[in-house]
Amino acid sequence: MTDENQGNLGTDIIRFHRIITRGLEITIQNVNRFLEIGALKEEKREGFIKYVQSFSTVLDAHHIHENEKIFPYFKDKLPDAPYDQLMAQHKGINVLLTQINGGINNLKSNVDELKSLDLLKTSLEKIDRIWQIHMKTEEEKIFERVGSLNISLEETNRLRAEFSEFFGEHAKPAYLIVPFMLYNLSPKDRVVIAQGFPEIITKQLVNADWKDEWAPMQPFLII
Known part of the structure; x- marks a missing residue:
C-alpha cells in the first residue's frame, strides 16, 4: 500500500474516530431497545456486554494516547489548537466512562438490570453530546491540517509504529479490541486499518484463534 493511499497521521486518527462514533451510536441504540422491552435480551447479553466494554476501553485508551503521545507531538507544529480544552473534555468523558464501567459490572453480575441500563443510557448520551463537538474540534483544528505539515514518510511510519504500540498497551484484551476496531469500520476503511x-x-488470530471470544459481538458489528 502506498503512502498516498494510506493517507497521513491525521487521516489515521480521523478513521479511528469513526470506530468510536459508530460504537457510541450502536451502544445507545441498543440500550434504548432493551429499555423499551424492559430487559437485556438473554441471547444478546454476552455480546452486548463485551461490545460496551470494548467501546469503553477503546475510547479511554484513545484519550490516553492523545494526551500522552499525539497532542505533545503536534503542539509545536499546530500550536493554535485548543489542547487544554480538549484534554479537559477528556477528563469529563473519563468520569462518564467510570459510570459506564460500573453499569457493565452490574450487568455482568445480573444486578439491577434496568437501573444499570438506565445508567448506561444517561452516561452514553452525555458522552455523545460532548463527543460530537469534541471530535469536530480535534479534526478541524488538528487532524485535517496534518496533510499540510512537512512530515516525511519515514517519520510517519515511525510514529505509526510508536502510536500503535502505545495504544495496544492501553487497550486490552486484544482478542476483543482488535475485532471491535476492525468491524466497526466500513469495508473500505477496514482494509486500510488492517494494513497496520x-x-x-488479521488472518489467523481474529478469524480463528480469537473467534469464540469476540463472536458474541457479531450482532453489533459490520460483518
Missing part, C-alpha cells in the same frame, strides 16, 4: 496489523493477527 501483522498478518498473523
